Amino acid sequence: MSAVLEVRGARYALPQGRVLVEDVSFGVAPGETLVLLGRSGSGKTTALKLINRLLEPTAGEIRIAGRPTHALEATRLRRGIGYVIQEIGLFPHFTVERNVGLVPRLEGWPAERIAARVRELLALVGLDPGVFGARYPHELSGGQRQRVGVARALAADPPLLLLDEPFGALDPITRVELQREFLALQRRLRKAIVFVTHDVREGLLLGNAIGLMQEGRIVFLGTPEEFRRSEHPACRAFLAAAG
Amino acid sequence: MNLLQFYAHNSREALTLIGQHLFLVAVSTGIALTVGVPGGILLTRRPAWRGPVLGIANVLQTIPSLALFGFLIPLPFIGGIGARTAIVALVVYALLPIVRNTYTGIAGVDPAVREAGRGMGMTDGQLLAMVELPLAAGVILAGIRVATVVSVGTATLAGAIGAGGLGVYIFRGADMVNNTLILAGAVPAALMALAADGLLGLAERRLAWRAG
Amino acid sequence: MARGVTGRRSLALACGALLAAGCGRGDRIVVGAKNFTESDLLAELVAQQIERRTGLPVDRRLHLGGTFVCHRAITAGQIGVYVEYTGTAFTAILNHAPLGDRDSVYRAVAAEYAQRFGLTWGRPFGFDNTFAIVVRRRDAERYGLRRISDVARVAPRWKAAFGYEFLERPDGFAGLARVYGLKFAAPPTAMALGLTYRALADGKADLIAGNSTDGVIQALDLVALEDDRRYFPPYEAAPVARADLLGRHPEIARALDELGGKISDDAMRRLNALADVEHQDVAAIAREWLARTLP
Numbered sequence: 001m002s003a004v005l006e007v008r009g010a011r012y013a014l015p016q017g018r019v020l021v022e023d024v025s026f027g028v029a030p031g032e033t034l035v036l037l038g039r040s041g042s043g044k045t046t047a048l049k050l051i052n053r054l055l056e057p058t059a060g061e062i063r064i065a066g067r068p069t070h071a072l073e074a075t076r077l078r079r080g081i082g083y084v085i086q087e088i089g090l091f092p093h094f095t096v097e098r099n100v101g102l103v104p105r106l107e108g109w110p111a112e113r114i115a116a117r118v119r120e121l122l123a124l125v126g127l128d129p130g131v132f133g134a135r136y137p138h139e140l141s142g143g144q145r146q147r148v149g150v151a152r153a154l155a156a157d158p159p160l161l162l163l164d165e166p167f168g169a170l171d172p173i174t175r176v177e178l179q180r181e182f183l184a185l186q187r188r189l190r191k192a193i194v195f196v197t198h199d200v201r202e203g204l205l206l207g208n209a210i211g212l213m214q215e216g217r218i219v220f221l222g223t224p225e226e227f228r229r230s231e232h233p234a235c236r237a238f239l240a241a242a243g
Numbered sequence: 244m245n246l247l248q249f250y251a252h253n254s255r256e257a258l259t260l261i262g263q264h265l266f267l268v269a270v271s272t273g274i275a276l277t278v279g280v281p282g283g284i285l286l287t288r289r290p291a292w293r294g295p296v297l298g299i300a301n302v303l304q305t306i307p308s309l310a311l312f313g314f315l316i317p318l319p320f321i322g323g324i325g326a327r328t329a330i331v332a333l334v335v336y337a338l339l340p341i342v343r344n345t346y347t348g349i350a351g352v353d354p355a356v357r358e359a360g361r362g363m364g365m366t367d368g369q370l371l372a373m374v375e376l377p378l379a380a381g382v383i384l385a386g387i388r389v390a391t392v393v394s395v396g397t398a399t400l401a402g403a404i405g406a407g408g409l410g411v412y413i414f415r416g417a418d419m420v421n422n423t424l425i426l427a428g429a430v431p432a433a434l435m436a437l438a439a440d441g442l443l444g445l446a447e448r449r450l451a452w453r454a455g
Numbered sequence: 456m457a458r459g460v461t462g463r464r465s466l467a468l469a470c471g472a473l474l475a476a477g478c479g480r481g482d483r484i485v486v487g488a489k490n491f492t493e494s495d496l497l498a499e500l501v502a503q504q505i506e507r508r509t510g511l512p513v514d515r516r517l518h519l520g521g522t523f524v525c526h527r528a529i530t531a532g533q534i535g536v537y538v539e540y541t542g543t544a545f546t547a548i549l550n551h552a553p554l555g556d557r558d559s560v561y562r563a564v565a566a567e568y569a570q571r572f573g574l575t576w577g578r579p580f581g582f583d584n585t586f587a588i589v590v591r592r593r594d595a596e597r598y599g600l601r602r603i604s605d606v607a608r609v610a611p612r613w614k615a616a617f618g619y620e621f622l623e624r625p626d627g628f629a630g631l632a633r634v635y636g637l638k639f640a641a642p643p644t645a646m647a648l649g650l651t652y653r654a655l656a657d658g659k660a661d662l663i664a665g666n667s668t669d670g671v672i673q674a675l676d677l678v679a680l681e682d683d684r685r686y687f688p689p690y691e692a693a694p695v696a697r698a699d700l701l702g703r704h705p706e707i708a709r710a711l712d713e714l715g716g717k718i719s720d721d722a723m724r725r726l727n728a729l730a731d732v733e734h735q736d737v738a739a740i741a742r743e744w745l746a747r748t749l750p
Contacts, residue, residue, distance in 0.1 A: 054362060078364030089359025093377055103363050152363070162362075316653065324616075324646060324654040405616060405646030405654060415645070418521040418619045 002066075003027035004159050004192035010050050010060035012043075012216075020046045022216045024060070026209075030159065031190035035207030037197060037238065043216035044196045048162050051194065052081045064160060079103055082153030082161035082191075086168040088145050090137040096122070096148050097133040103156040121151040124188075126181060143174035147181075154189070161193045167202070179205060200242045204228070212238070249427050261431055263407035267326065267398045268435075271333030272391050279338050279390075280383065283345020284371065293346065300339040308397045311335060312404055329398065329406035336397055337390035344386025348379025381451025388443035395436040399428065484700070484707070487516045487525050487534035491648060492730050492737070493584065493668060493692075493723065494518075497538040499741035501694055501711065505536075507745070508710035517737070521620045522547055529697060530572050536696040536707075539576075540584060542688035544568065544695075546626035553626040553688040557583070560689055573698045577708065578715025579691040582723045586621070586687050587667040587679035588631075591655060595678040602683040603635050606662065610637045616660035618648030626688060628664070634686045652677075668720060670728030692718075717748055 005028040012021040021043045028034045036044040049055040051062055053074045062069045069077055090099050098105075100121055101114045109117075122129040125147040137145055146166060153161055167175045179202060186193065197203050203210055204224045212220040212227070212234055219234050220227065227235055250257050286293045306314075311332045315322045321331045352375050360370045376383075402410025409428040416424025484505060488498035495517045502513040516534055519525055526548055528534045544564045546553045555563070565576040588603050595601070598609050606613075621627040622645055631637065644660065651663040656675045665672060667679060694711045701708045718726075726744065729735045 052362060054358075075364045075366050078362060080364075083359070083362035085355060085359060085362065087353075087355030087358075089353070089355035089357075091356060091360070091374055092353075093374075102365075106363075106365065106369065149359075316650070323657050324650055324659045325644075402645065403647040404650055405644045405659070407644075411619075411645050414647070415619045415623060418523065419623055420523040420527050 003029050004065055005051065005194065006061075006063045007047075007051070008061045008063075010047065010062060011058045012046055012050055012055055013058045020216050021050065024213075024216075024218055026211055026218065026221060028160070028192040028194060028209075030192050031186070032208045033186060033193040033195055033206055034209045034211055035195045035197060035203040036211050036213060037200060037203045038213035039198060042213040044198075044213045045164055046216075047213065048164055048194060048196050051160075051162055052078050052083060054078075079107060079156060080158050080160075082156075082158045084146075084149050084153045084161070084163040084166045086165040088149045088169075090145055090148060090152070092137050094136075095133065096127075096135050096137070096140070097129075099137070099148060100151045100155055102152060107156060117155060118151075121154055122148075124154070124185065125151045127151070141174075142170050143178060146170065146178060150182075150185075154191075159192055161191050162196075163193065164196045165198070166195075168197075168199075175202075182206060200238045244423060246423060246426050246430065249423050253427075257412075257427065257431075260407060260409050260411055260428075261435075263326075264395075264398055264401075264409045264432065264435070267329055267333060267401055267406065267408055268391065268394045268439075271330045271398075272337055272387070272394055274330070274334045275337035275341050275390060276387065278334070279341030280345050282338075283342045283383075284349060286342070286346045287349045287375075288367075297339075297343060297346070300342055303335050304339045306335075308332065308336065308400055309403075312400055316404065324405040326401070326406040328404055329401035329408075332400075333394050333397060337394055340386040340389040340393070341383075342386075344389075345379070345383050348382030348386075349375045351382065352378045377450075381447055384443060384447040384450060388440060388447060391439045391443060392436045395432055395439060399432055402428075484511055484513045484536065484704075485516060485534045486513055487519045487528055487537040489522060489525055489537070490518045490520055491666070492670070493666065493727050494538060495737050496726055496730060496741060497580070497692060497694075499737050500714065500745065501536060501538060503738075503741050503745055504710050504714060504749070505707055508713070509704065509706045511704065511707070522624075523620075529574060529695065532697065535700045536694055536711075538580075538692050539695045540690035540692050541579070542585070542626065542690035543624075545688055547620075547624045550625065553630065553686070555688060557689040557691060561691060561693075568695065569698065574695050575698050575701055575708070577694040577696065577711040579693040580714055580718040580723075581716040582668060582718050582720045583689055583691055584666050584668045584720075584723065585682065585690045586626075587665045587669065587672065588682070589652075589655065589663050589665045589672060589677045589679050590661065592676045592678045594661065595680075600678075600680060602681040603631075603686070604683050606680065607636050607638075609661075610639050613639055613661040614641065614659070615639050615643035615662045616646060616651050616654045617643050617664050618651060619645055620648070621664045631664075631686055634684055668723040668727055670724060670726075670731040674728070674732045692723075713749060 008025050010021060010024040011019065013019045024047050026034060036047060038044040046055060050057045051069070053069060097118050100118045104114045104117060118133065119129040122132060127144065127147055140148065149166070167178050170178065183206060195206060204227065207224055210220065210222060210224055210227045211218050214234050220230060220232050228239065286296055312328065315328045315332055316324070322328050356374060357370065360374050398408050399410035399413055401408045402414045409432045412424050412428030416422065416428065486498050486502040488494040498515060498517055502515050505511060506513050519528060522543055525534070525537050529537060541560045541564050542553065545551050545560050549564065549567055561579065568574040568576060590600060600606060617628055622643065628643060646654065651660065652665060652671055652675060654660040655663045655677065672679060696707065726740055729740050730737055
């Protein structure tokens with residue numbers, strides 16, 4: 001299957017000259033989850049944001065379904081990519097329904113279709129639409145909120161999902177729950193996913209491929225088994241810390 | 244004669260002055276809104292301008308109102324005797340609360356909300372209209388409320404420069420040493436300020452986003 | 456026992472004497488002025504004259520307020536002296552209909568002030584500062600306006616602006632409009648008196664009531680119209696002082712009398728111009744005038 005996402009030689013340098021991402025290349029196929037693993041400051045979140053152009057790449061080429069990302073207008077591009085962040089960022093003044101249906105609404109879908117899609121997605125992430133649809137974010141638990149966040153990202157059925165430490169703000173038990181549900185969801189939906197995390201256990205659990213980043217570069221790219229067996233000092237360090 | 248008798252005898256004049264007063268406050272607040280809200284929004288988009296703009300507005304605010312009227316009178320175009328000068332002065336005083344609150348209200352929106360919105364493909368305009376302004380509405384209205392209440396009081400000075408309003412009664416009463424006249428101007432002005440405060444406070448509570 | 460009583464009495468006398476002396480010595484004269492330049496100037500003249508002739512310390516309360524404010528202040532004892540105009544006192548304070556010649560108005564005012572308020576009128580300075588109905592020179596030429604009667608022709612198309620006091624006083628706008636049959640397009644605009652000249656010069660008003668001795672009339676190319684129907688009473692400026700103050704310090708009355716008849720209409724106009732047009736300091740103007748005129 002051809003890759004949904006192709007990143008070649010991506011680079012990001014600040015106006016003052018400091019380089020945060022250097023020569024990053026990888027591909028992600030449908031059904032595949034690429035985990036970008038690394039310590040804080042390794043450039044993994046920056047690299048993620050180059051994909052949906054929240055940060056503009058200084059050099060390199062990024063293609064989605066064969067089309068270069070800079071060929072599209074940035075907002076159009078982002079509507080076709082699901083984006084989930086650690087702080088979740090649900091709109092506090094929108095109900096769960098309105099939050100999930102945001103992108104379809106921006107795209108001008110008919111109301112009926114939006115409502116049906118919202119119901120479908122809430123059920124998919126394990127939230128009863130009848131119960132949760134009319135609630136407001138402040139009435140939900142952290143785990144419930146992030147489920148809504150995921151549903152929101154899936155609303156317009158994008159081929160690619162970007163997740164930036166999505167479970168980082170949740171308690172350990174909820175985190176494990178959501179990780180499990182994530183795997184089940186991915187088996188069903190078979191999206192192309194880039195998943196950023198600093199938690200090696202999470203990475204090994206959820207990823208089909210691991211990209212280890214250090215000081216803005218990818219120092220290892222391979223399967224989880226290859227990662228475990230790798231002699232690379234960075235990989236060893238991560239595994240050692242995880243115990 | 245007491246206050247009610249005074250109004251009974253001078254109802255037409257009193258209503259004219261009240262109307263003039265309302266006109267001065269409404270026009271100046273309207274202009275301040277038209278300039279101030281977009282101005283505040285602009286400041287959130289251009290953080291570099293925030294210091295100078297808010298700094299200037301702050302300084303203007305500290306000029307004593309009578310002094311500002313005095314400064315404006317000799318100026319061409321915006322100066323001179325009459326309602327136009329009064330309105331310019333009132334706009335100056337209304338700007339700071341409105342610009343500052345617009346800025347603070349929008350800047351106070353959770354950055355995660357803004358990032359999620361951008362990441363999902365909202366344009367800047369959509370973000371502003373669907374997320375930032377609704378969430379900031381309460382704070383912005385608080386600024387409008389302060390600006391309006393201050394305007395009602397400051398507009399009494401318009402009487403000194405021939406711009407009409409309830410200040411006419413107050414100045415007349417001060418010159419004549421006539422307390423009834425002074426009250427005839429001061430009481431409706433105070434009631435107007437209270438009413439504005441109450442009504443806008445109500446709107447503020449309705450629109451203010453209260454989470455949790 | 457006898458010595459004790461004598462001792463206590465002496466002590467009481469001593470205290471009394473000290474108190475009395477203290478009263479006399481701590482008696483600060485307060486001179487007030489109305490809220491326009493000429494009044495400030497005359498107040499300075501009066502204050503400096505008292506200081507230089509009597510050696511008593513004088514406080515100034517310049518630009519205090521309008522006629523009624525100053526009258527209230529002097530009857531309440533907050534000021535001891537201020538300069539008032541006979542016509543103003545006659546019509547605005549004493550509420551008489553504005554008629555009479557210069558001398559009868561002065562006599563009536565002096566008598567009634569003494570009797571009703573315990574206030575004493577000094578000698579008039581020598582000029583008459585009547586209300587001047589002022590228009591722009593080019594309008595006066597275009598419409599042939601020399602007298603106030605001429606204004607009735609153009610009034611329906613004109614706007615008037617007055618200070619608050621002129622609008623309220625019986626010898627003010629209401630009477631003027633009635634006597635001269637003036638009907639303006641709209642009720643006159645009210646504003647701070649000083650701004651009426653600017654309003655006239657800027658074209659925001661076509662007619663105002665200034666003072667005949669104002670320094671700015673010529674400077675702004677304005678013209679004062681003749682009061683052909685003799686509507687306005689005479690307005691002789693003279694110092695008004697509290698009788699009890701003069702009783703304690705008769706030397707004040709002597710000092711003020713020296714100013715009587717020393718200032719003509721033209722002289723007052725020149726002094727006003729120095730302040731209003733050339734922006735010289737009021738105290739300096741007064742000092743120079745006194746040095747020149749009453750060395």
